[in-house]
Amino acid sequence: MTATATAPTTVDLGLYSDIQRFGATDISACFSCGTCTASCPLSQTDSTFPRRVIRYAQLGMKDALLSSKELWTCYGCGECAETCPTQADPSQLMAATRRYAIASYDRTRVARTMYTRPVVATAFAVLLAAFFALFMYAAHGPQSGESLAIFEFIPEALIHNTGIVVMLLVVLAGLSGIATMARRIGRREGVGWATVFGSRRALTRAGRAAWYAIGRESLGQARFREDCEADAANLEAVPWFRRRWLVHALTVWGFLGLLAATALDYGLALLGIKETGTPVPLWYPVRLLGTAAGVALLYGTTVLIVDRYRAANRSVKRSTTADWMLLGLLWVTGLTGFVLELALYLPEPPAWGYWVFLVHVAVALELVLLAPFMKLAHAVYRPVALFFVALATQGDQP
Ligand code: SF4
Numbered sequence: 001m002t003a004t005a006t007a008p009t010t011v012d013l014g015l016y017s018d019i020q021r022f023g024a025t026d027i028s029a030c031f032s033c034g035t036c037t038a039s040c041p042l043s044q045t046d047s048t049f050p051r052r053v054i055r056y057a058q059l060g061m062k063d064a065l066l067s068s069k070e071l072w073t074c075y076g077c078g079e080c081a082e083t084c085p086t087q088a089d090p091s092q093l094m095a096a097t098r099r100y101a102i103a104s105y106d107r108t109r110v111a112r113t114m115y116t117r118p119v120v121a122t123a124f125a126v127l128l129a130a131f132f133a134l135f136m137y138a139a140h141g142p143q144s145g146e147s148l149a150i151f152e153f154i155p156e157a158l159i160h161n162t163g164i165v166v167m168l169l170v171v172l173a174g175l176s177g178i179a180t181m182a183r184r185i186g187r188r189e190g191v192g193w194a195t196v197f198g199s200r201r202a203l204t205r206a207g208r209a210a211w212y213a214i215g216r217e218s219l220g221q222a223r224f225r226e227d228c229e230a231d232a233a234n235l236e237a238v239p240w241f242r243r244r245w246l247v248h249a250l251t252v253w254g255f256l257g258l259l260a261a262t263a264l265d266y267g268l269a270l271l272g273i274k275e276t277g278t279p280v281p282l283w284y285p286v287r288l289l290g291t292a293a294g295v296a297l298l299y300g301t302t303v304l305i306v307d308r309y310r311a312a313n314r315s316v317k318r319s320t321t322a323d324w325m326l327l328g329l330l331w332v333t334g335l336t337g338f339v340l341e342l343a344l345y346l347p348e349p350p351a352w353g354y355w356v357f358l359v360h361v362a363v364a365l366e367l368v369l370l371a372p373f374m375k376l377a378h379a380v381y382r383p384v385a386l387f388f389v390a391l392a393t394q395g396d397q398p
């Protein structure tokens with residue numbers, strides 16, 4: 001069995017008011033009755049979930065909060081908010097504490113600004129996209145009159161090199177945040193390098209935990225599907241193509257699919273098999289992957305935006321600027337990608353295709369660059385936390 005270290009007891013009296021800046025509702029009315037625990041689909045094996053996180057926030061236990069893997073197991077289904085007798089809305093508190101954690105793991109304080117200063121964050125996002133667009137436009141070259149030669153408009157090498165710089169910055173910021181989070185949770189859980197790599201048995205256990213976190217949960221969305229769709233009344237009322245787990249999964253798969261298609265496109269160019277941007281038939285594997293991923297991303301983000309706008313279910317009753325910004329950037333990236341593909345394959349080269357390309361590249365670069373500082377970061381933090389959950393659950397299993 002993995003040893004559990006003594007919880008840190010540092011008290012931060014400003015913790016609760018700080019978390020409120022990240023969107024938490026007033027939880028002072030919570031009297032730890034346990035109704036949220038009884039209604040939470042994830043609490044079968046933990047009779048303190050999610051109340052323990054609420055108590056950390058109420059008592060100012062900052063270290064314990066930021067070392068809590070449980071923070072990331074919550075799927076924001078909103079079930080607990082429906083049943084809380086004091087309207088304390090534990091679901092919103094869980095979401096706000098995750099935003100607070102992302103900002104706390106980030107040493108640059110960019111994430112804190114993005115979450116707590118919505119006007120500044122929006123202006124920053126617009127200016128950043130404009131900067132990328134102007135930077136790319138500055139490399140404006142001769143446009144071919146015979147085809148939509150997008151790489152004559154913005155040289156491929158410029159996009160490629162800018163992309164490498166952006167990726168390096170993202171990787172550095174992301175790794176720093178992940179290392180901070182993993183160190184905190186690992187210390188609390190008594191998990192160190194030896195626990196993961198110390199022996200063949202430890203490696204096997206870590207491999208199983210990684211599969212659970214990345215394969216089963218993050219890509220397969222298993223627990224989201226099982227727990228948040230367990231409500232029989234909801235299942236009957238909502239058609240299969242509008243179910244939350246599927247819409248969320250299509251958004252995740254679409255985003256990852258587009259990343260993979262872009263990387264493969266560059267890979268094929270490096271191998272000299274196909275120049276980037278060269279027209280290919282629809283069945284060409286990389287184009288097929290990109291098209292399917294684009295459809296998934298566009299459908300998923302459109303439904304998520306409509307549902308948020310209508311506050312269509314209990315999980316999206318409240319939305320923050322951070323929620324809208326992520327969905328907006330994903331949606332624009334998906335839409336401009338499709339319109340660009342349409343322009344590329346039209347018989348006559350439309351001039352507007354160049355401007356769509358410019359917007360697409362600028363927004364995609366911005367989306368990637370801001371990933372560690374916005375809600376998208378949960379796509380990495382959650383699997384890391386679930387890895388620790390799986391390690392703890394496996395215990396002494398052979
Ligand atoms: S958040 Fe609400 S349901 Fe949960 S323990 Fe507090 S008062 Fe009870």
Ligand code: SF4
Binds near residue numbers: 042
């Ligand atoms: S939002 Fe859903 S998963 Fe999260 S604590 Fe509440 S009931 Fe549990």
